[in-house]
Amino acid sequence: MNRTIIQTGDGSHTLYVQDLGERYHSIHGAIQESVHVFIQSGLRQHEPTADVLNILEIGLGTGLNALLTLIESEKSGFSIKYTAIEAFPLEKELTSQLNYTGLLKADEYQPAFELLHSAEWNKAICISERFELLKLHITLETAMFEPQFQIIYFDAFGPRVQPEMWTDGVFLKLYSSMLQNGCLVTYCAKGEVKRTLKRAGFTVETIQGPPGKREMVRAWKR
Numbered sequence: 021m022n023r024t025i026i027q028t029g030d031g032s033h034t035l036y037v038q039d040l041g042e043r044y045h046s047i048h049g050a051i052q053e054s055v056h057v058f059i060q061s062g063l064r065q066h067e068p069t070a071d072v073l074n075i076l077e078i079g080l081g082t083g084l085n086a087l088l089t090l091i092e093s094e095k096s097g098f099s100i101k102y103t104a105i106e107a108f109p110l111e112k113e114l115t116s117q118l119n120y121t122g123l124l125k126a127d128e129y130q131p132a133f134e135l136l137h138s139a140e141w142n143k144a145i146c147i148s149e150r151f152e153l154l155k156l157h158i159t160l161e162t163a164m165f166e167p168q169f170q171i172i173y174f175d176a177f178g179p180r181v182q183p184e185m186w187t188d189g190v191f192l193k194l195y196s197s198m199l200q201n202g203c204l205v206t207y208c209a210k211g212e213v214k215r216t217l218k219r220a221g222f223t224v225e226t227i228q229g230p231p232g233k234r235e236m237v238r239a240w241k242r
């Protein structure tokens with residue numbers, strides 16, 4: 021995949037994939053979008069009922085969602101087990117240029133951000149006292165999980181360019197990988213995606229989207 025770094029509206033970086041004509045984040049602001057969709061609408065809505073919150077991310081990519089979650093875990097004091105799958109890991113020459121910790125005024129997290137990317141694949145490691153990371157170098161299509169997740173960050177490329185990521189089979193599999201009262205959040209609010217989520221068993225909410233986007237989806241396993 022041919023990927024180049026570009027700047028978004030809030031100054032934060034994202035990647036542009038030439039072959040797909042698609043970006044990793046909203047052009048209005050990568051940090052702004054990730055905070056709104058995954059942290060504010062997903063992580064912060066979830067009352068931790070257990071000692072450890074178990075999160076699955078579909079598409080680790082730049083590691084922005086993982087970094088924001090790590091920072092949040094330090095601030096709020098709960099522990100996180102973070103599993104992220106990724107089919108096409110980024111090269112170090114790209115990840116080393118990403119400007120996230122600086123813009124977040126969180127320079128003290130830069131070593132953790134680098135560790136998050138350099139960490140061995142398919143092996144759980146502790147990034148901090150409260151944040152355990154398991155990066156799986158696999159495709160979503162081949163992934164299999166026991167029921168364990170309280171939150172899923174569904175951050176695949178959009179259904180226009182990657183329809184195979186938004187199918188009944190995928191959402192059924194994710195539904196069974198979740199615990200009761202778990203939620204899946206995604207930036208995409210297309211009608212067909214909501215119908216597919218409902219068919220898989222989810223209770224679907226359409227909620228306010230990040231700046232520049234009217235709506236997004238939060239889907240619950242009730």
Ligand SMILES: C[S@@+](CC[C@H](N)C(=O)[O-])C[C@H]1O[C@@H](n2cnc3c(N)ncnc32)[C@H](O)[C@@H]1O
Nearest residue numbers: 044079080081082106107108159160175176177
């Ligand atoms: C929209 S990007 C978001 C990435 C990441 N969450 C971020 O904030 O940078 C989608 C990610 O899904 C990954 N991906 C594409 N096809 C995949 C597949 N079949 N299975 C798992 N990951 C895939 C891409 O490589 C990319 O990292």
